[in-house]
Amino acid sequence: MQRDLTQGSITGTMLRFALPMILGNLLQQFYNIADTLIVGRYLGANALAAVGAAYALMSFLTSILLGLCMGSGAVFSLRYGEKNEKVLKKSIFVSFVMIAAVALAVNGVVFLFIDPIMGLLCVPAEIYSMMREYLWMIFWGIIAVFLYNFFASLLRSVGNSFVPLLFLGIAAVLNVVLDLVFVLVLHWGVAGAAGATVIAQYVSGIGIAVYTYVKMPEFRVAGSDMGMDRDVLREISQFSVLTCAQQSVMNFGILMVQGLVNSFGTVVMAAFAAAVKIDSFAYMPVQDFGNAFSTFIAQNYGAGKKDRIRAGIKSAVMVSVAFCIVISLVVWIFAEKLMLIFVQPQETGILAVGVQYLRIEGAFYCGIGCLFLLYGLYRAVRKPGMSVVLTVISLGTRVALAYVLSAIPAIGVAGIWAAVPIGWVLADLVGFLYYGKVRREM
Template sequence: MMKGDLTQGPVMKTMLLFAVPMILGNLLQQCYNVADTLIVGRFLGPDALAAVGSAFTLMTFLTSILLGLCMGSSAVFSIRFGQKDFDGLKESIFTSFLLIAVISILLNLLAFWSTDLILVFLRVPEEIRGMMREYLIVIFCGIMAVFLYNYFSCLLRAIGNSVTPLLFLAVSAVLNIALDLWFVLGLHRGVAGAAEATVISQYVSGIGIAVYSWFSCPWLRIGKEHMRVRRSCLKEIAGFSVLTCVQQSVMNLGILMVQGLVNSFGTTVMAAFAVAVKIDSFAYMPVQDFGNAFSSFIAQNFGAGRKDRIQTGFKGAVLVSFLFCLAISAIIWIFARPLMLLFVSERETAIIAEGMRYLHIEGAFYCGIGCLFLLYGLYRALGKPGMSVVLTGISLGTRVLLAYVLSSIPAVGVVGIWWSVPIGWFLADAVGLGYFIRYRRRLL
């Protein structure tokens, strides 16, 4: 059995051993902004918390564009690895790196150019607009680092190495927290200091994992014969990458649109949402990463023609995801208040109450998002990334539409925004599962 080969060995054991480092890695990645939020909320006050929280939603959207491109390419890498087509793998690596690097540069330039327009679009209150702009200008400097880390981590995961990205993130997360404390408390750099700490840490992980990949995986190094952009290869990479990017970015664009609606309810609701979203992200992040690990498992076995392992893996993944979501829902429901108190002072009773209301609604329905992440990974791995886009459109379209409609009813208000989310999840689940059941033979 080749190291990183997911087409051999016990199905669930192989999948779980591959998934656990991915889960731990992305939990650490969340520490970047959560450290900012916690330190800013505790030491700089609710206005700074609202500014950094809104910026987090924006950066999640921008990161999702790059992550989607990298994840789409990763599916191609996994299929080539499963087929043992190493020349095809190297050609795909060269083509995808050029494509995503160019897009990253353009995205970075666009972000700097449109900063003020973004603040208007998000309906950021005047009293925190300057603070949020200061934070964004610094945080945008880390976009290329985000590209480097996500590209090489997706490449390593595609060939079955999920441990190395975890190690680089562990070092980077610890560095981020240490720099946060130093810049904010020691140097009194304010929100700009929190952003500077994040950017420096991002470059440590991004450059570090790129250097590691070059020296530790010589068999992946590109030769002159692979430095070409064939139309068929570019079409395949673009097909997977662009559609996965659309799926990821549409998902987060919907959240960004809801952020603007949330901001219209004032600073208290903004701050509550900023904290609750962090807790929410931590809660379902493991099942999101499990869905990505599941996707790599399916893609390698799809490339190898192992239909039996795909079917066994799908059944096992659904069970594991369901049980985890039930457990995490119970934890979030019970500990909603203590979790909110990690980020805000107990004197901020209105922020705590609104955040708890959000968590009690969202936290009860994590099974819906768990199933949806598995469906995203399944269709991407089976060469149908367009179906993931459809499911995202259903989920987020429902969320945005219902959020605006329900919140406009005086008797419902902001609670309508919170309820729109699980409704969108379950509607997309119904469509995705129905499609798979009906066309399973054709898909496999």
């Protein structure tokens, strides 16, 4: 199932590799979509607000692990493109040990400091206990998130995007079934929704780890590969830490925005919780296409095929922009109907705020589509620091403008939504300008 991305038609190769990744991450969204849908419909607006606010915190925490795995995956792709199996195995060992240690540390910290963290998020008193109950359960899944993302990144780095999709599909179905049982049959409330997600995460994480060990003997690490090679550690650290910083900055900015949203009360919190799920679902395909594009570029960069890289960049931009135009129209036109998936028709206040959010953000998906391509490009050509710079520009603008604009009475909460596309556009401009320098180097 491995795919050599240095051969074959460029657009077709990228799309065939990207499609399972897109389907996989759409399925991954079902972890939180299922919670939001069932909680919103059957446990009420306060429960929806609690789960939505918890999602922002979990996204930040898991982004640390996701960034480390993505950075390591870029190194794996480079080594695979070079056909350097010995260094590839050493890289696998070093990155696994390093990321596992981080995962254990993160898990310990969040359990110890759960209450101070919730205090920083300005969680309203009426949902505090509910959100704490949900978080306490969901935190048990952090190790499972590490396992799945590490082995998924390893398999994708060598062109196998189907197996990660398979395990996510199994987990997504299991999550929905357990959600219905725990919430509707056993009446375990938000803790039941969290428990369903955690069980599903461990099924996918352990499952893909066992599959990789049994079915991919070429990745089994022998005793001679288990040293902490200084050069390998330096390279893994450079890519992983910078990609982790990029993902963490991105989600920390979102977490700060979540704190601002919380200050507007439970109606806005509930609307934001539902609208963010729709928003994430809408642009998830271009995010995953950006990750597939990054693997394509990394393999060809390792193989020294620079003409193929330039042609791949042009093809990827055209595909991404075309998709974003279509999805923007869909979200703009069907914003209210999409909100009604999560919210009861009588919740008119929540519906109005959610529709406003979707129509402001949905008009500018081309901005985020191009930004994901820029992230992937700079990570693949050994410039992961530039991805961090673009993220800081995008999220820094978003957070600063969100606080400034929302404080103006005539603008209010709409200022939080408007700050997002402005940040995307500014980061895109910087990324495209810097690309001129990179193109000359290639």
